[in-house]
Amino acid sequence: MTNDEQASPASAPRGWREATKTALYGPGGFYLRPEGPAGHFRTSVHASPLYADAVARLLCRLDDVLGRPGELAFVDMGAGRGELTSGVLAALPADVAARVRAYAVERAERPAGLDPRVEWRAAPPAGVTGLLFANEWLDNVPLDVAEVAADGTARRVLVRGDGAESLGGPVDGRDARWLARWWPLGDEPGLRAEIGHPRDEAWAAAVAALERGLAVAVDYAHLKGARPPYGTLTGFRAGRETAPVPDGSCDITAHVALDACAAEGAVLLTQRAALGALGVSGGRPPLALASSDPAAYVRALARAGEAAELTAPGGLGDFRWLLQPVGVPEPPLAP
Known part of the structure; x- marks a missing residue:
């Protein structure tokens, strides 16, 4: 009997998509833990309230x-512990807030003390009109990984519970078709790619929740023609990047091929350009303000620093x- 046959199902080699799904969202999974994502890494939502302010303006x-409309939806995909939803509601003018129905879509339990106006859901609502916003959601949709083997063929990467990898069978079917279209691999051994069609499908399903409106996905991403040659799969734990180990102890993430997710009419912008169009600027306040109103100058300087981080x-x-x-x-982004 081989070592693999003796291993428990949890530690037997399997594809990264299956292993990540269990590690992040299975019983005791990383994203179901009490501290939530903010306990391990900092997103734009956590960096500054200016981010929620900008989303509210959008x-x-x-x-x-x-x-x-009489009812305006705000749907927060991958809502964490509801930080963005709460920030957007707080930033809205009263006349708009009175018509907004807010949905936080997350697999974890509803956090205590969340604004009672927020409807906590495991899946997005159907047929709504408004804004669906997914901040760093798609990068955590599990996917498989391909690597070029010594014989020049792209093979599926398998992983054990301790993070040790091995190569499985050749990539075929829809996985191979997606790679050929969106992330063609050469024949140099060691080249890697993340097979992104699960994210394309997840995004299409989220967009389908809207009857009318705008869907926005924000993530670290790459575009065809500039894909990273060895992939981007990595882990995060307690604020530090770490090896991706699918045991529930760390986040497992990979950059998103956002161009593959885009449908007809979509627009792709950098966050710097998008936030700039929504009025977020890292420009230093005028020095004259320091003399006329020192407290206001300090506040403006702090906001400028936060804006600079969001757009750096x-x-x-x-x-x-x-x-x-x-x-x-x-998209209604024009200033």
Whole structure:
């Protein structure tokens, strides 16, 4: 009997998609733990309230485009512990907030003390009108990994519960077709790719929740022609990047091929450009304000620092925004 046959099912080699699904969302999984994502890494939502303010402005602009409907949905995909939903509700003008129905979509239990106006759901609602916003959600949709073997063929990467990898059979079927279209691999041994069609399908299903409005996905991403040659699969634990080990102890994530997710009419922008169009600027406040109103100057300087972090080249500013209009002509981002 081989060692693999003696191993328990949890530690037997399996594809990264299956292993990640169990590690993140299975019993005791990483995303179901009490501390939530904010206990391990910092997203734009946690970096500054300016982010929720900008999303609230986008929702208000969309409200105008939609003709100010009697009920305006805000759907927060992968809501964590409801931080973005709460921030958006707090930032909305009273007349808009009175018509907003807020949905937080998350597999974890509803956190204590969350604004009672927020409807906590395991799946998005159907047939709503408004804004669906997915901040760093798609990067945690599990997917399989392919690697070019010594014979030049792309093979599925298998992983044990301790993170040790081995190569399985050749990639075929829809996986092979997706790679050929969106992430072609050469024949150099060691080249790797993450097979992204589960994310394309997850995003299409989320967008389908909208009857009219705008769906936005924000993530670290790459585009065809500039895919990373060895993939991006990694882990995060307690604020530090770590080896991805599918045992529930760490986040497991990979950058998103957002261009593969985009449907007709979609717009792709950097976060720097998107937030700039929504009024977030890292410009330093005028020095004259320091003399006329020192407290206001300090507050403005703090906001400028937070805005600079959200839009910084080489950091959060390089995130990509995928904006998918549904029944509206174009994303309402113009200043």
